[in-house]
Amino acid sequence: MSMGLYTPTDVQFGRGAEDKVGEVLKAYGATKVLIHFGTGSIKRSGLLDKIEKILQENDIEYVLLGGVVPNPRVSLVREGIELVVKRNIDFILAVGGGSVLDSAKAIGYGAYGGGDVWDFYCGKRKIEGTIPVGAILTLSATGSEMSDSSVITNDETEPIFKRGANSKFGRIKFALLNPELTYSVSKYQTASGSVDIIMHTVERYFHTGEAFDFTDKLSFTLLKTVIEYLPIAMKDSNNYDARANLMWAGTLSHNGLLAVGNPTRGDWACHQIEHELSAEYDVAHGAGLAAIWGSWARYVLGTDPSRFAKLGEGVFGESDPIRTIEKFEEFFKSVDMPVDIAGLGLNFDDEACRRAALGVTFQDTRKIGDFKVLATEDIYEIYKMASGN
Amino acid sequence: MSMGLYTPTDVQFGRGAEDKVGEVLKAYGATKVLIHFGTGSIKRSGLLDKIEKILQENDIEYVLLGGVVPNPRVSLVREGIELVVKRNIDFILAVGGGSVLDSAKAIGYGAYGGGDVWDFYCGKRKIEGTIPVGAILTLSATGSEMSDSSVITNDETEPIFKRGANSKFGRIKFALLNPELTYSVSKYQTASGSVDIIMHTVERYFHTGEAFDFTDKLSFTLLKTVIEYLPIAMKDSNNYDARANLMWAGTLSHNGLLAVGNPTRGDWACHQIEHELSAEYDVAHGAGLAAIWGSWARYVLGTDPSRFAKLGEGVFGESDPIRTIEKFEEFFKSVDMPVDIAGLGLNFDDEACRRAALGVTFQDTRKIGDFKVLATEDIYEIYKMASGN
Numbered sequence: 001m002s003m004g005l006y007t008p009t010d011v012q013f014g015r016g017a018e019d020k021v022g023e024v025l026k027a028y029g030a031t032k033v034l035i036h037f038g039t040g041s042i043k044r045s046g047l048l049d050k051i052e053k054i055l056q057e058n059d060i061e062y063v064l065l066g067g068v069v070p071n072p073r074v075s076l077v078r079e080g081i082e083l084v085v086k087r088n089i090d091f092i093l094a095v096g097g098g099s100v101l102d103s104a105k106a107i108g109y110g111a112y113g114g115g116d117v118w119d120f121y122c123g124k125r126k127i128e129g130t131i132p133v134g135a136i137l138t139l140s141a142t143g144s145e146m147s148d149s150s151v152i153t154n155d156e157t158e159p160i161f162k163r164g165a166n167s168k169f170g171r172i173k174f175a176l177l178n179p180e181l182t183y184s185v186s187k188y189q190t191a192s193g194s195v196d197i198i199m200h201t202v203e204r205y206f207h208t209g210e211a212f213d214f215t216d217k218l219s220f221t222l223l224k225t226v227i228e229y230l231p232i233a234m235k236d237s238n239n240y241d242a243r244a245n246l247m248w249a250g251t252l253s254h255n256g257l258l259a260v261g262n263p264t265r266g267d268w269a270c271h272q273i274e275h276e277l278s279a280e281y282d283v284a285h286g287a288g289l290a291a292i293w294g295s296w297a298r299y300v301l302g303t304d305p306s307r308f309a310k311l312g313e314g315v316f317g318e319s320d321p322i323r324t325i326e327k328f329e330e331f332f333k334s335v336d337m338p339v340d341i342a343g344l345g346l347n348f349d350d351e352a353c354r355r356a357a358l359g360v361t362f363q364d365t366r367k368i369g370d371f372k373v374l375a376t377e378d379i380y381e382i383y384k385m386a387s388g389n
Numbered sequence: 390m391s392m393g394l395y396t397p398t399d400v401q402f403g404r405g406a407e408d409k410v411g412e413v414l415k416a417y418g419a420t421k422v423l424i425h426f427g428t429g430s431i432k433r434s435g436l437l438d439k440i441e442k443i444l445q446e447n448d449i450e451y452v453l454l455g456g457v458v459p460n461p462r463v464s465l466v467r468e469g470i471e472l473v474v475k476r477n478i479d480f481i482l483a484v485g486g487g488s489v490l491d492s493a494k495a496i497g498y499g500a501y502g503g504g505d506v507w508d509f510y511c512g513k514r515k516i517e518g519t520i521p522v523g524a525i526l527t528l529s530a531t532g533s534e535m536s537d538s539s540v541i542t543n544d545e546t547e548p549i550f551k552r553g554a555n556s557k558f559g560r561i562k563f564a565l566l567n568p569e570l571t572y573s574v575s576k577y578q579t580a581s582g583s584v585d586i587i588m589h590t591v592e593r594y595f596h597t598g599e600a601f602d603f604t605d606k607l608s609f610t611l612l613k614t615v616i617e618y619l620p621i622a623m624k625d626s627n628n629y630d631a632r633a634n635l636m637w638a639g640t641l642s643h644n645g646l647l648a649v650g651n652p653t654r655g656d657w658a659c660h661q662i663e664h665e666l667s668a669e670y671d672v673a674h675g676a677g678l679a680a681i682w683g684s685w686a687r688y689v690l691g692t693d694p695s696r697f698a699k700l701g702e703g704v705f706g707e708s709d710p711i712r713t714i715e716k717f718e719e720f721f722k723s724v725d726m727p728v729d730i731a732g733l734g735l736n737f738d739d740e741a742c743r744r745a746a747l748g749v750t751f752q753d754t755r756k757i758g759d760f761k762v763l764a765t766e767d768i769y770e771i772y773k774m775a776s777g778n
Contacts, residue, residue: 002403004566007396014391050687093758177393214614214634219611244650245603257646261402261633 003259004214010148010174013248015240017178021051021093022058024174028132030091033062034084036104037240039069042138045184049134051095056180063087066317068096069287071162071278072103073155074118080107080114081117084131094135094172097193098142102150105170108133120165121152128169132175138146138181140247141193141286143200143254145175153279159359162279164271177251179243180216188233191335192286194230194246198223198328199289200253202267205311206300212261219258220314227315230335231385269369273379278354283344291344295385297325300372307371341387348387356383390400391601392648398535399563402637403630405681407525410440410482411447413563417521419480422451424471424584425493427485428458431527434573440484440525452476457485460542460551460667460674461492469496470506472772483524483561486529486582490524491539494559497522507553510541516556516762523563527570529636530582530675532589532643542668551668553660564642568632576623580724581675583619583635587612587717588678589642594700596690596758601650607738608647609703611638616704619724658758659685662768665745672733679726680733684774686714689761695761730776737776745772 012020021343023031025050026199036052038056044049044064055062064297065080083089084107110117119125135145144150148171151164201219210345226249233242246255259265273296283291301308305321312324329339341348346357357380374382384389401409414422424440431437432455444451451598454469472478473496483493497519499506508514524534533539535558540553558572574582590608615638622631641647648654662685663677690697694710701713718728730737737745746769747753763771772778 001401001405001409002530004399004401004403004406008391010395011649012390012393014393016390017393020390212633212637214611214637217610217614218607221606222603225606241602244601248601248603248650260400261637330712 002261002263003256003265005256005260006168007046007146007255007257008171011146011177011358014181015177015178018047018051018181019054019200020176021136022060023055024134024176025060025091025093026058026135028091028173030132032059032061032087032089032091033082034092034107035062035064035066035087036080036092036094036100036107037064037066038100039067041184041223041295042095047095047181049380051093063089066101068100068224069133070099071153071282072099072106073348074152075155077106077110077117077152081110084111090131091162092131092133094133095138097137097139098144101142101144101153101172102134104135105130105144105150105172107131109165109167118154119259121154121163122161127165127169130169133172134182136176137171139185139189139193139249140182140250141196142313143250145177146251146255148256149254151275155298160279160320162275177247179247181332182243182247185237185238188336189284190233190237191230191337192284193250194226195255195286195290195333195337197226197246197250199270199286199293202293203255203271204259204262204270206267206307207262207264208370209263211307215258215261216310216314222253222258223315225249225332228266234335261376264370266313267369267371269372270351272360272368273382276359277341277344277346280356280359281344283346287337287344290332290339291341292382292386294329294339295382296323298321299378299382299385301325303372311371315370341383348383348389350384350389353380353383353387353389391650392645392654394645394649395557395560396535396644396646397560400535400566400640401563402566404569407436407440408443409565410525411443411449413523413565414444414449414480414482415447416481417480417562419449419521420476421476421480421495422449423469423481424451424453424480425469425481425483425489425496426455426457427489428456428612430483436484436525436527436570440482440491452478457489457492457672459488460671461488463495463541465497466492466495466506470499475739476616477486481520482520483515483522484527486528487525487533489532490512490531491541493522493524494533494539494561495541495628496520498556498558499677506541507543508728510543511550511574513608516554516558518638519558523565524561525565525570526636527641528574528582529571529577529632530584530585532639534561534566535640535644536560537645538643540664540694543569549668551664564640566636568629568636571632572627574626576626577725578621578637578673579622579626580726581673582639583615583702583724584641584675584679584726585719586615586635586642588659588682590647591655591682592660593648593651594653595656595696596653597759598652600696604647604650606704607698607762609700611642611647612704614638616720623724644687653759656758656760657682658761658763661700661749661757665748666733666735667746669748670733670735672735676726676733679721679728680730681771681775683714683718683728688771688774690714692761730772737778739773739778742769742772742776742778
């Protein structure tokens with residue numbers, strides 16, 4: 001058996017998608033909704049007012065909970081869970097980007113399952129259900145709107161932990177995707193989000209065993225689309241076509257489509273290596289991935305250079321393995337993304353490399369990766385390469 | 390708003406996928422199952438024995454109903470509905486190709502909704518629910534395993550009617566896709582099924598209004614994949630890669646992915662024009678589409694030649710609109726598919742063209758198409774072109 005696909009999320013796509021929010025909330029039986037959001041941009045843009053008005057018109061009660069920050073914190077999740085339980089909330093509406101969505105998913109798991117929600121993220125307990133979640137997306141990046149994953153940062157511990165949980169209950173009920181709602185996303189966040197999109201596909205592309213050609217080709221099509229439209233969106237932030245192509249690429253990159261027929265979920269080492277950076281230093285996740293990827297790629301290249309060659313041929317029309325890595329790095333630079341840790345503004349010395357590598361392997365108690373399995377020493381080497389040590 | 394996506398079907402893909410049938414039936418709460426199948430190939434291959442054994446091992450009761458033929462008949466659907474109601478069956482397992490699946494969906498609608506099942510297909514009643522359906526697929530073609538549609542032929546009327554019904558309740562619970570189960574499909578059926586796959590994408594590609602570039606590019610990738618792997622599967626019927634690429638292309642071609650972001654569901658005139666042929670003369674649906682498409686394309690070309698140019702460039706690397714049509718026809722010929730009605734073995738005279746055109750428009754009471762809207766006279770002209778009259 002190879003990878004299958006399960007994507008039950010009802011996706012509405014295009015201009016005005018958010019206008020459907022009353023209708024879909026009713027269709028999914030929502031009567032009392034938690035509207036969960038970030039640090040206020042949806043207030044400034046008028047989107048929150050619009051949503052509140054639609055809910056009022058549809059006689060749907062709601063409670064507001066804002067304040068989600070990038071690398072969303074378990075402390076706010078706990079607050080959300082308390083609110084949902086105390087106020088008998090039966091639906092969570094996430095309005096924002098991947099951080100808001102991941103926070104909403106965590107609230108859903110915790111409110112349904114009781115106990116300490118962090119247990120689901122550190123692997124102590126299995127997610128058994130959720131309060132239903134829906135989303136209005138305002139940022140193209142994490143693909144959380146159709147994925148089974150959420151990533152939460154535990155800000156109550158020292159050192160800070162960032163952990164992901166995958167569950168079929170993480171597939172939300174509906175996602176309303178209006179590319180116009182991403183017009184106000186800054187150049188930097190657009191680029192960082194797009195690197196995340198690229199990496200969700202690249203992580204799946206690198207795996208052990210036999211590849212499935214159709215999935216490879218769909219992956220190349222997605223990567224070429226992001227590479228074509230990201231510069232347009234950065235130059236002309238209100239370009240509907242560019243925003244629409246990036247938005248849908250973000251969703252398809254992480255809903256599982258691009259693993260179908262493959263033997264495994266993919267490599268995912270870069271994500272693990274990056275999580276230490278964004279947990280500890282709060283860098284933008286996509287920028288962190290860009291800073292790491294080239295070093296990871298050079299370190300694992302020898303495992304199967306032909307896999308890099310196929311990627312380069314499919315995306316850039318050049319089949320030299322080293323050139324494949326360079327072409328990605330050239331693209332990252334062209335959209336003002338870093339290609340090393342210094343580019344993130346961090347001074348990462350040898351001790352920092354050592355500490356981060358041990359963080360990734362949970363103090364040398366696990367290995368990561370699938371295309372190439374990596375132990376603490378390997379990860380330390382990759383951090384050293386990425387930091388120029 | 391443009392087209393969204395709703396694909397809740399749980400897909401298991403790869404060698405041995407059918408071994409999961411006991412597990413997934415239990416997960417979806419099945420206790421008494423109707424196993425629905427065709428004219429016996431699954432008996433000869435041993436697949437039915439295997440499924441029965443798995444159900445017995447899982448203590449799931451079942452009842453058998455075979456006999457589905459291509460262009461599945463409402464008479465057998467009625468028999469299935471009676472059986473489901475009388476025996477308190479709570480799950481329908483379709484084992485076969487699109488005809489078996491479409492028949493199973495119709496049984497599900499009828500057993501749930503009561504009354505005359507044909508009402509759902511001739512538009513008299515809306516589908517309000519279904520007995521849950523799952524499938525083990527043995528033929529790559531219709532994409533019914535993940536689509537919202539089913540097509541049934543009414544053999545109780547004169548003339549015979551073939552009608553489709555689309556409903557969100559047509560999205561089945563699970564689909565088990567093992568490419569090995571399609572090894573025994575004949576060259577002709579493999580080619581005919583692949584034309585159907587191609588046409589599900591091409592029908593969606595031709596629409597009014599602005600196109601969504603990412604969806605266009607994914608469509609080209611799918612079409613190129615089918616064009617690459619069909620000849621391999623015809624030459625080497627047990628080639629896993631070829632069968633796997635075709636199987637997944639069949640599913641993605643019709644699950645709605647390749648309409649996302651477009652203003653409409655697509656044109657679908659060719660399907661309507663073909664349905665008259667397969668209803669009346671019982672030809673293979675894909676072969677019928679191949680016989681019609683070139684004539685439809687030449688007739689509507691003037692509406693927007695640039696759309697044909699983009700298709701040709703994306704699939705064949707040639708952007709001349711006429712060459713695009715010719716290239717598809719050359720491909721059809723290369724896989725022994727017809728490019729006119731004579732190639733179906735039918736002698737279609739002027740009267741036949743007239744009668745069929747009136748059949749398509751329900752005796753001049755509707756028009757069809759979206760890229761170009763067609764009335765009875767237009768359809769008559771297309772039949773004339775396709776039949777060489």
